[in-house]
Amino acid sequence: MNKSQKHVRDAGGASKFLYDYPRPALTVDCVVFGLDEGALKVLLVRRESEPFAGRWAIPGGFVNMDETVERAALRELAEETSLENVFLEQLYTFSRVDRDPRERVVSVAHYALVRLSDHRVKAATDAREASWFLADEVRGLAFDHDEILRVALERLRSKLTYKPIGFELLPSKFTLSDLQQLYETVLGKPLDKRNFRRKLLETNVLIALDERELGVAHRAAQLYRFDKRRYRELEREGRSLELP
Amino acid sequence: MNKSQKHVRDAGGASKFLYDYPRPALTVDCVVFGLDEGALKVLLVRRESEPFAGRWAIPGGFVNMDETVERAALRELAEETSLENVFLEQLYTFSRVDRDPRERVVSVAHYALVRLSDHRVKAATDAREASWFLADEVRGLAFDHDEILRVALERLRSKLTYKPIGFELLPSKFTLSDLQQLYETVLGKPLDKRNFRRKLLETNVLIALDERELGVAHRAAQLYRFDKRRYRELEREGRSLELP
């Protein structure tokens, strides 16, 4: 398509294109978080070609003409890591002039949260090598991906304290201890068990199921699921589920 | 430049370009807020050409190859409205496929806060017609600018409650009543005078000047300025200036 472009800058009506200046390329990146045995992990793919061949990178790719950036991020994620149906939000747009050594590339970064329990196997099935790493030990990624990861972690931590996004990392049935451990892992600090439980239960956003944990060598814990409907009510009332 | 583009998709080294698919165009937009007689206003420019000729729009334009999106937003702002040295942050990237009827355009929106007292005259001096409007009465803007404005307002309101960005809207010397009125205007609700003053003063982020208000028909109020250094200390200590 570019081959035959002939545009007039700021032309009135005839031209199909807006200007004939160089355009930065536009990509999306997607920082995928998952919880593995209580540890916060991030999904990376290994680069096959230059620049940064062999280095680990955040999955991503170019934006097509017929999709939003969020769609593009979901598509790339599916293509590169086989992940689908994940929670995804836009994070920030990174535009340092030299962030890609080949040419000018602006990237709209996103972050996604996945239930590793549902997706454990699939992640590495694609042609590209993909693997999970401890989120706060990762360093030396390609491009400016260290920075993107840092911003994503910050966002995850702060958003977790005022929005119920943590449930996106857990299986749909979970115990209160699972949930507390998730908060402790991500926020990096211990929480008081009784206060944590009271706070969550009194908002009624958790529904106690008729089931208990299985296969544990001690008293089996109550299972809950998150009540999205109830949460939206709370939100409308202005009450907002804040954790320390 | 586009004229002579010949690229190979994902080529190893020789090609200067990454791929030969159509690229979305990339623009920036900048929602400029100012405080005028206690009212929150937004700066708009009138479009001269199609589409949406004659309609009001948020200032913005294309991103050059040698500037970040933030730089581009500052540059466009200076070019279209003569505003310089303003506080500016990235807001969100808008990418609906049909947001521009001519061709695919993705826009990285920003918001800026200006001290209208310093900039009152300049805004309309440029070739393009520019004018200030009441921020929450604006409707019928070009493109998806109604939505961009809405998101900017949301962000301003929420950020105001936990970051000291309000000072960017006031002259460098201000009274506590000025500051309170700003918060009341932007948040859209009345605040208690004594609680407001106590809260702010006990953090020590305000420095009382050796001056008082001038030319008022009643007791002249103490003037203050914001102590950025002191605020950063607070931030490092984790204390975070939250207002209701």
Added chain:
DNA sequence: ACAAAAGTGTTGGCCCTACACCCATGA
């Protein structure tokens, strides 16, 4: 003297924090 806004303290209630023991279960 009057109008207009500046400036100033106290109290009650709520929420958050800190804290320790018994219970149920499987091995």
Added chain:
DNA sequence: TCATGGGTGTAGGGCCAACACTTTTGT
């Protein structure tokens, strides 16, 4: 029976919200 985590209540302190009058100044 023991080891392991599940589950539970209370008291004290800090913080926030509500509230009204006196002071200063210009007209």
